[in-house]
Amino acid sequence: MNSMNSIFNSLKTAQTQLAMHNRAAKDTALAAAADAIDKDRAGILQANVRDVAKAREGGMKESLVDRLLLNDKRIDGIIEGIDIVIRQEDPVGRVQAGWTIQNGLQIERVTVPLGVAAIIYESRPNVTADCAAIAYKTGCSILLRGSSSALESNKALVKAIKAGLAKGGGIEDAVALCESGSRDEVDVILNARGFIDVVLPRGGGDLIRRVTENARIPVIETGEGNCHIYIEPSADIEQAVQIIINAKLQRPGVCNAVETLLIHKDILAQIMPKAAAALAGKAEMRCDSLSKAAIGTPPAELVLKDVSEEDWGKEFLDNILAVKTVASCDEAVAHINRYGTKHSEAILTNDLKSAEKFRAQVDAACVYVNASTRFTDGGVFGFGAELGISTQKIHARGPMGLDTLTSIKYIVSGNGQIRS
Amino acid sequence: MNSMNSIFNSLKTAQTQLAMHNRAAKDTALAAAADAIDKDRAGILQANVRDVAKAREGGMKESLVDRLLLNDKRIDGIIEGIDIVIRQEDPVGRVQAGWTIQNGLQIERVTVPLGVAAIIYESRPNVTADCAAIAYKTGCSILLRGSSSALESNKALVKAIKAGLAKGGGIEDAVALCESGSRDEVDVILNARGFIDVVLPRGGGDLIRRVTENARIPVIETGEGNCHIYIEPSADIEQAVQIIINAKLQRPGVCNAVETLLIHKDILAQIMPKAAAALAGKAEMRCDSLSKAAIGTPPAELVLKDVSEEDWGKEFLDNILAVKTVASCDEAVAHINRYGTKHSEAILTNDLKSAEKFRAQVDAACVYVNASTRFTDGGVFGFGAELGISTQKIHARGPMGLDTLTSIKYIVSGNGQIRS
Numbered sequence: 001m002n003s004m005n006s007i008f009n010s011l012k013t014a015q016t017q018l019a020m021h022n023r024a025a026k027d028t029a030l031a032a033a034a035d036a037i038d039k040d041r042a043g044i045l046q047a048n049v050r051d052v053a054k055a056r057e058g059g060m061k062e063s064l065v066d067r068l069l070l071n072d073k074r075i076d077g078i079i080e081g082i083d084i085v086i087r088q089e090d091p092v093g094r095v096q097a098g099w100t101i102q103n104g105l106q107i108e109r110v111t112v113p114l115g116v117a118a119i120i121y122e123s124r125p126n127v128t129a130d131c132a133a134i135a136y137k138t139g140c141s142i143l144l145r146g147s148s149s150a151l152e153s154n155k156a157l158v159k160a161i162k163a164g165l166a167k168g169g170g171i172e173d174a175v176a177l178c179e180s181g182s183r184d185e186v187d188v189i190l191n192a193r194g195f196i197d198v199v200l201p202r203g204g205g206d207l208i209r210r211v212t213e214n215a216r217i218p219v220i221e222t223g224e225g226n227c228h229i230y231i232e233p234s235a236d237i238e239q240a241v242q243i244i245i246n247a248k249l250q251r252p253g254v255c256n257a258v259e260t261l262l263i264h265k266d267i268l269a270q271i272m273p274k275a276a277a278a279l280a281g282k283a284e285m286r287c288d289s290l291s292k293a294a295i296g297t298p299p300a301e302l303v304l305k306d307v308s309e310e311d312w313g314k315e316f317l318d319n320i321l322a323v324k325t326v327a328s329c330d331e332a333v334a335h336i337n338r339y340g341t342k343h344s345e346a347i348l349t350n351d352l353k354s355a356e357k358f359r360a361q362v363d364a365a366c367v368y369v370n371a372s373t374r375f376t377d378g379g380v381f382g383f384g385a386e387l388g389i390s391t392q393k394i395h396a397r398g399p400m401g402l403d404t405l406t407s408i409k410y411i412v413s414g415n416g417q418i419r420s
Numbered sequence: 421m422n423s424m425n426s427i428f429n430s431l432k433t434a435q436t437q438l439a440m441h442n443r444a445a446k447d448t449a450l451a452a453a454a455d456a457i458d459k460d461r462a463g464i465l466q467a468n469v470r471d472v473a474k475a476r477e478g479g480m481k482e483s484l485v486d487r488l489l490l491n492d493k494r495i496d497g498i499i500e501g502i503d504i505v506i507r508q509e510d511p512v513g514r515v516q517a518g519w520t521i522q523n524g525l526q527i528e529r530v531t532v533p534l535g536v537a538a539i540i541y542e543s544r545p546n547v548t549a550d551c552a553a554i555a556y557k558t559g560c561s562i563l564l565r566g567s568s569s570a571l572e573s574n575k576a577l578v579k580a581i582k583a584g585l586a587k588g589g590g591i592e593d594a595v596a597l598c599e600s601g602s603r604d605e606v607d608v609i610l611n612a613r614g615f616i617d618v619v620l621p622r623g624g625g626d627l628i629r630r631v632t633e634n635a636r637i638p639v640i641e642t643g644e645g646n647c648h649i650y651i652e653p654s655a656d657i658e659q660a661v662q663i664i665i666n667a668k669l670q671r672p673g674v675c676n677a678v679e680t681l682l683i684h685k686d687i688l689a690q691i692m693p694k695a696a697a698a699l700a701g702k703a704e705m706r707c708d709s710l711s712k713a714a715i716g717t718p719p720a721e722l723v724l725k726d727v728s729e730e731d732w733g734k735e736f737l738d739n740i741l742a743v744k745t746v747a748s749c750d751e752a753v754a755h756i757n758r759y760g761t762k763h764s765e766a767i768l769t770n771d772l773k774s775a776e777k778f779r780a781q782v783d784a785a786c787v788y789v790n791a792s793t794r795f796t797d798g799g800v801f802g803f804g805a806e807l808g809i810s811t812q813k814i815h816a817r818g819p820m821g822l823d824t825l826t827s828i829k830y831i832v833s834g835n836g837q838i839r840s
Contacts, residue, residue: 193632371835397829418791
């Protein structure tokens with residue numbers, strides 16, 4: 001893999017240069033990259049047509065083909081994504097803290113670019129431009145390893161981005177695309193100690209597992225979301241039903257959708273008939289015996305099944321909702337900490353002690369009180385562009401904005417100090 | 421390894437409980453742990469006598485036996501270490517930021533305990549107490565995996581700590597020691613996804629490599645220090661010689677000692693004879709041809725050798741100093757970024773542009789201008805207790821204080837919000 005070594009070296013050299021560019025220089029280069037994409041629409045769309053044709057020949061499901069597809073409107077979206085990054089503050093060069101120690105040494109803790117990042121992702125070509133822009137703005141080089149099914153589209157996009165960066169006075173070598181499409185490339189990336197400072201897998205569970213099991217470089221996991229809503233007797237019933245419907249049905253295929261309801265036994269009789277009526281014809285319910293009995297006569301259109309032990313651990317990403325009866329907030333917290341994926345968890349209650357216990361003890365990136373889990377999102381949180389949602393606990397947790405690709409450096413200034 | 425699984429579960433349960441303890445409760449428990457160590461001196465010293473006897477029987481070098489050895493003064497030091505942790509602020513429960521989005525949802529970013537940490541370390545028993553105290557103060561459980569040579573001492577210390585925590589109303593199960601001494605234990609820890617949130621290897625290069633190559637859980641590396649000092653023509657010569665002496669000789673066996681000097685060609689003639697005179701009889705110099713020639717007639721006691729390519733990559737941890745001639749600040753930066761270990765790097769100069777270039781482009785945790793590299797240390801920086809010095813760039817970089825064992829959580833409070 002000599003070609004990979006030459007890419008690694010080029011990314012590292014480019015990053016050292018980019019570290020010296022100020023915000024204006026980076027924004028100018030990014031604007032030129034967006035402009036190059038705009039001007040090269042025809043070429044990018046032609047490349048995408050080839051990817052789409054090949055995918056259909058290979059029998060790809062139309063729902064996945066749709067994720068791969070580019071059109072003028074989606075290219076507008078890609079350009080708008082770069083504009084959002086341009087409008088954001090520069091996350092590097094911030095002095096987080098500064099102090100002087102007894103011997104007069106001045107110590108400053110300053111944010112710096114993380115270095116060279118790699119992202120391994122699936123299908124959607126917009127991720128290519130989003131991640132290139134986010135990395136560039138933070139002063140990082142980035143190695144993009146997209147899906148082989150999107151290779152032609154990614155090549156065309158990266159070609160435009162690099163040409164634009166160069167035209168805008170930027171460092172085009174700060175962006176590189178893996179072009180062979182071989183699986184070996186991934187292994188080379190995962191072992192690139194000393195060259196790649198962090199790797200972000202962005203995709204399904206299999207990809208995440210492959211990366212976490214094989215990486216010898218730091219990883220930021222963007223994992224699955226097995227999210228829960230726990231409902232207490234003091235909750236507002238009508239509000240609870242609205243939140244259940246929203247968290248399950250508004251977009252069932254995303255990581256912040258709810259998968260399991262935990263319902264306190266003392267509110268089963270009030271909530272279950274209403275939840276069943278609201279979900280009938282829209283989602284399947286998988287209930288334990290108590291919650292099933294509390295429905296009474298199920299609505300005609302309701303698909304109602306018995307829940308199994310395995311269901312507690314599943315991210316359905318579908319119109320399916322598991323329901324478990326619990327006797328206490330403690331039991332709900334224990335269930336979530338056993339089966340949850342540390343993503344987004346909600347309690348619906350009017351009991352202050354329960355809310356405090358849930359907030360303190362549930363181990364998740366985002367803990368909600370009296371709201372839908374669907375709000376976990378970098379855009380909604382106000383972070384602008386988003387690299388994904390981290391479900392690990394070191395370095396970045398929850399929606400990841402630009403500052404995820406920063407590290408810190410201690411700048412120590414003296415006038416001859418030696419240690420005694 | 422069923423016993424390991426039961427330890428993992430017990431650590432996780434204990435951590436959930438400890439998350440609810442406030443600072444006063446944690447400090448009281450820690451004070452009781454320190455008191456228990458104080459009262460159990462005799463038992464701890466007896467256990468240590470057994471470790472030391474066994475180590476000497478096995479032919480351990482006396483310098484290593486000294487690291488293993490406990491005595492009354494060192495137990496005083498262990499107790500003082502716990503007192504330092506007690507006096508520090510609680511790093512959890514800090515609201516780092518808070519804002520309200522358009523629909524009225526309140527979002528707060530709050531520091532929380534990282535969870536369950538594991539530390540894999542060598543010989544010195546004081547690390548056992550230091551890390552147990554730091555973890556407890558941050559609300560984390562900790563699994564201690566010390567050296568088998570210190571097993572009896574560690575058992576006695578952990579027994580006292582756990583008894584003290586219990587007596588002080590704390591959670592004794594938040595601290596656990598691996599007691600089998602088998603290497604398999606390490607592999608089980610490195611694969612404990614879902615149980616251990618972070619593992620810190622603390623020891624030599626072999627241990628760090630073993631952990632980074634095999635871990636499937638997040639790692640914080642505390643790596644080697646191949647540190648450099650780059651000297652420019654505008655530097656103060658006398659100051660430069662003092663800094664060289666200090667950075668090389670004050671404690672040659674530590675990670676922040678200097679290993680290679682990079683000297684600008686235009687100052688070779690002024691600095692080399694003085695450096696050679698100062699190091700003669702104290703450290704070996706390994707020079708390239710230009711810097712060697714600049715010494716002129718070497719002092720009688722100077723051990724002077726030709727430097728080899730391999731020397732640039734070596735952390736000597738010894739009274740040896742490599743010397744390279746460079747033609748520019750750019751060349752010095754490139755050498756450091758190629759051979760350095762991202763630890764501590766210094767420039768001696770009076771040139772503002774060079775200082776700024778060096779600060780921005782050298783990729784290291786701590787970058788010094790006109791001072792010795794020896795100051796990279798949690799205590800010196802004012803962080804109180806220290807978990808080690810991180811040479812990686814994600815999560816923690818440089819000296820690691822208490823906040824290294826924290827993560828964040830988004831607390832989102834609403835009154836029925838759903839996503840539209």
